[in-house]
Structure formats: C-alpha cells, structure tokens
Amino acid sequence: MPVIDIVGGGILGLALGYDLIKRGIGVRIWERSRELGGLMGRTRFDDLDGLEVDRYYHAILSSDRTLMRLFDELGLRSEVRMTVTSMGFYHDGKLYSMSTPLDFLRFPPLSPIDRFRLGVTILQARRVKDWRALEQTPVVEWLTKLGGRGTVEHIWKPLLRAKFDGGFDNVPATYIWSRLVRTTDTREKGGAVEKMCFLPGGYAMLINALAKAITERGGQITTGVAIQQVHVSEGRVCGLRLSNGEIDSDGAVLTLQTPIARRLLPPEAADVNARWSRLEEYLGIVCMLLVLRRSLSPYYTLNITDERIPFTGVIETTNLIDRQFTNGYHLVYLPKYVAPDNLFAQMNDEALQRSFLVYLRQMFPDVRPDDIAAVRIGRERYVEPLHPIGRTDDIPPFTTDIAGLYLVNSSQIYPQLTNGEAAVAHAARAAGIIEQTLRSLSESQQTVAV
Template structure:
C-alpha cells in the first residue's frame, strides 16, 4: 500500500522504517535536511569534518526502544556511556549537583529544605502513574509537599527557563516525568549515552534502510493539504499537485495538522487548536578553549541572562572527536512575538554572548571560531494542567489518517527521543492492524 509520511523527524523515520518492507513509503520534509529536532549541522572549521546536532541530545538508560533500534541498525559499537556533570548557577556561583554530598552544599537552600527536596525526589521515584497529577499545578504540589522555599529557590527558576510565562500553569505530572527521567544516578552522578559520530548516524541509517526498500524521502518539499473526502483520506497536495495514497501518517504539530486537514477532523479540531507549543532558540558555538573549566556538561541558570541553560558538549564527549570546544546556549520562548523569534540571528547571538560574558569573566569573543543559531516554533508541547485530555490518538478518526509525534501518549508526561520513536512504531502498528483487518474482511 502507498503511505505518505509528513515529517522526517524520529517519529516519521521510525514509522517509515517499520512499514517500508511491505509498503510504498514516501516521506515529505519541508526543511532542506531530514531529522527534525534531531537534525545535525556539518562543520569542518578545524579541517576535521564532523556532525553535531543543532539541538543538544543524549540518551537515558531507560530509552529501551531507542537503544534497541540502535542495536538493530548495527550502531551499538558507536554507543558511549559517559558521566555528564551537572551544576546550578545561582547568584553568580556554580553549585555542582551530581552527588548527595554536592547537593547538600547547595547554599540557596537550608539543610532542612534540602532534606525536603530529597524526600520530594524520593517520592517522585516511587510514583508509577501520573494520571492523578495531571490536573494539579506543579507549583502548588511542590509547595504543598516541600515548602515555598524549595519551590522559589530551586524549581521556579528551572521551570521559568523551560516554560516562561506558562511556568506556573505546568502540571505536576510533567514535573514528575521530568524528574524520573533524570533520576538514574549512582554515587558518582549520572551517566548519559551518546552515539560517537552523533545522532546523524542514526538518522542516516534509518534513511538508508527506507530507501533500500524503495522508499522515497523528499527534502524541501512541503505538503499543503491532506485531502479527506467522505471521512476517508484520499491523498495529499504538495506544490499544487494532488498525490493519491492509501494512508497518511502525520508527525507535524497539532496547529499545523489542523491547517492541513482544513478543520475536517470533527471533535479533534478543537483539541488541535487548544494544544500550545513553544519554540527554542539554540545557539551552537565553536570555541578555541573551554568555557566551563570545572568540566560541567550541563549548567542550569538562575541569573539575569537571556537563556536558561548552557551545555558544553565537549565536557561530555571527547574533544578529540571535534578538534574544538562546542557549547550550546539555549532558551525557550512562548509565541511568535517573542524577541528570540523576531530578532535577527546576529542580534540573538549578541545577546547570548553578552550573557556569557556576564557569567564567565574569562570568556572572550576572541576565542570564538564560529557561532550558529537554530530556531523552531514547534519544539515541544506546553504541558499545562489538564494536558492529558488533549493527548492525540494514533488513529485520528478519518480512515487512513494516523498521527505520531511529541503530542503522542508515548511522549507524555515528558517528551524524549525514545518517546518519538515509540510514537512512530505505534502509528505504524495501528496501520498494520487496520490493514490486516481489511484483509480479513476481504477474505470473508
């Protein structure tokens, strides 16, 4: 059967990989390169060509589907598990946050409040079902269970940098999911996974598998409509041309899907309009020397700067793989009127560099080899209280239309690469089951 997949992120590629051996697959990607949020940037400033993700990524031990896929594609020899040192920058000072003794030296919280924080994290670890927490605000839940000081001096700055003006509306379910995914720590801290050579290896391996089976991946090709008649998918329109197909798997964010389907999804139409997404402005900088000499990989920030985190990739991965030091500086924004979206690339970069100069007195712009800014409006859903009711189904309603992406149940209550791969596989399974049922009906 002929299946059109909209979007070549991990969800779209995973669905295509699952279906390509027994179906005709065509993947449409509106950008110039595939990969979506996992797309990479090719750099050879030092004469050493390498790929680095436009938006920082790593793997957690719990990412079972992602790890299984890596093994299935023969990439397991590229897997590394390395210690990623974390710290919290508060009032001009770095506080390491990797081991219990380090956390106990987090001065913004008293010993009593640190104990409350520890008990809260322990409580989160033993929560298996977050359903009952979906309609509770994270802010209220933290204050009720750990006190106002723990919220204001630890969680509030992190949530503000993540969700901006929406921070106080975020559900406790999201908070629990976020903490649980980052709670696999030993006595020496947290180990994270990464593919040597970057996640470009994973993207390209999926591309090769799909095209080897006759599938097509069309870059810089945007679909403008999913054609639905009589509640049945007929095909899509791309560049003004109608392309018939038996099914469509859409991985685009809900607002874009609503526009593509022209409001023909019935009751789902209102849900699509109500799901809010946020954007990201992520700078990637090549440097002559380390930014964080203390070896920190991930730095959360409570400071008057226009970004919420600094991630020094080469304090995690070996410097020798790149020949230069690589740093991400990132912030989220909530709408298209935000300056991080409206300003020119050089203006945003300049504001980020001023923030780095403020935080790191030894940092000099003379150390910069190059700097790039990557921005998207569809980075992730805003996990507000009540979001669970908005989670989109894998089968959308009209016959032949399937959905997979960061809006799927596999990415609730927190998104991940693993969740997107699971979403792609699940949408493919829904199609396969539907196809099998049709075959049975035909035989009858």
C-alpha cells in the same frame, strides 16, 4: 496491504516508517527539507574545516532502553559511547556542582532542612507509579508539599521559569515527575554517578541508519518536497498535493507538530481540524551555538537560578562528546524556550547574539573574543508541546474519522517528555494501531467485495 504516506522525515516519521515496513506495510516518506532529521539535524561550518555538529544538543541517556534496542537492531550499538557527566548550578555569581547527593547537601541557598527535603522530593517522585494522580495538581503545589518553600524558590521555580518562558501556573506535576524519573534512571552507585551516551556523528547516525533500513526494505524516501494538502473523497484519503505535483494515496500519517499538520487538512476534514485544535500550543526555542577554543565549565548542563540571565542553561556538550569528533573545539549551546511574543523570539540574529554574549560574559568574565571560533543561531517555532493541567482528554488520538488519515506527533507524547527515546516508543505504539486499522479496513472491503 496498501502503501502509506508519512509526512515528515524527523525521528518520528523515520521510526514510524521503519516500524510499519517491518510489519509488512509499504511506506513513502516525504520531507520538506533537503536533509532528513528535522530538529535532530546537523549544521556545518565550512570555515572550520567543514566541522559538522548537531544544530541542537542531543544527549542519549544510559536508561534509554527503547533506543538501545533500536541501536542493536540497526547495528549501531557498538558506536554508542558512554561518559560520566555532571550537572552544575549558577547561583549568585558562582558555579556549584550538583552532580552527587553530597553536592545537594552542600548547596548554599538551601537550609539543612531544605536539603533534606530536596532528597525526599526526588525519592517520593520516584515512588509515584500512577501519573494520573498528578495531572490535576499544579507542579508548584506538588513540589511545595513534598519539598517545602525553600527548595521551590531556590531550585524548582528558576528551572520552571526558564523552561516555560515564565508561565508555569498551568503546568501539571507530571512534568517534573517525568523529568525526575528519566534523569535519576541514569544514575549508578546510589546516585553518585550519572552516565550519558552519544553517537560520534550525533543522532544523524540513527536517522541515516533508519533511512537505509527503510529503503533496503523497499520503502521510498523523498527529500526537498513538501506536502501541501491531503485530499479526501467519500470520507477517506485519496491523494496528496505536493509542492511539485499531485499523487494518489491510500493513507497519510502526519508527523508534523499539530499547528503545521492542521494546515494540510482539506475543508472535508473540518471535524478533524476542530478536534486537533483542542490542544495545539507549543513553545519555540532560540538557541545560540558557540564553537569555542576553550571550555567554560566541567558541566554538561549548567542550570541558572539568576533570573536576569535570559537563557535556560549553558549546555557544554563536549563534556559528553569526545572532542576528537569536534575537531578539538568545545561546543556550548545557550537555549531559551520562547512563547511567540517573547522579545528574544523577535530579535534579529545580530541583536540576539550581542545580548546573549553580554550575559555569557557576566557569567564567565574571562571569555575573550578570540576564544570564540564561530557562532550560529537556531530558531524553531514548534518544539515543546504544552500540556496544561487536566487537559489529557484533549490530546488528539492517532486515528481520525477520515479513513486512512492519522496524526502521530509530539503533542501525543505525555506524560513522558519529548525526546528520542519517547519518540521511538511512541512511533512503535502508533505503528501497532495503524496496522490494526488498516487490517480491519481491508477486511471490511473484502467482505463488501464478496
């Protein structure tokens, strides 16, 4: 079997490398940054005794079965901690718990009939087994049919507006369906209790365990080297141009977001390039991380229905993660999903911080400057792949017309949402297909040799 080059050392690249190597296929993984993990990486605060936390918030759900199996395999299961978490809504200047069915029934902006219909929406969504029936339907149309106008105006539209930077006319019903199925799977006792999980060292613990398992089985991982181009000759991959030289290659799997992956294609792969360009839009994110000396609310996620507040939510991860792992500090993330032309995507860090803090104080007027131990701003151009209505056929496949060239990235994760659970399952599916094509390629080469 040949050795395959995997470009990208995020969760997808590492989970794929691990799966391929278990199937007896050699792997070399190439990561541009000095650290592995991509979006799941960590950030360090030297002036807070070297406090190290996730750059972005990352929860693991108790229903993440593929991840749990992987934790078992890698000997990480005993490290997984579980906490009962709750969710809130910021509405009309007040915080409301929305953690239990009873909370839903008490939420003030909904009339009694709307509250009942919200429950019906959740139950009906869980009954849908064939998501293809939903993918031609605009999400707002579907939610209005199930739950009525009141629930759409007061609950769903604010959530959609925040998640899609305002533009959700083209979003299919599969988006909320997927979200509801994933989150209600974490509930126990008739929906009254939600449990989430975390690893004390964040997803980085999984990333490091995968890297260790790969290298122990003979795989090679190189960080601090970017792949600049895939070389193709006579319709097959023959080499790679690295930021520090050239190497021969039997095959390359690009795990990068589609617009970045396309930049690595040579002119000989023009058809592949055109195919991948059919679906390549991603939303980016700006996310302010606050290290605080006090808690803001009891909620892991605080959703916001007030359109004037720019961020998507207030995510207080230390309502999940035990503070013994954060040197006693409270961690709050203020994410905002952004299209590239969004004002907040273009602001410099200083202006963004000033603006977000004004809005945060609007929500929590008693936050004082000395409550804030540190602030860090993260920005990513490609985070959330967009899947507009009826465009499933445009999703690029794993394989291409160039022998040995594959794409395995987040744009192909659909109708599931992009997260660790979906990425690991996606990597396993891709590994199966790659193994199959490599075997038939090597069989056909042997036949030619005979």
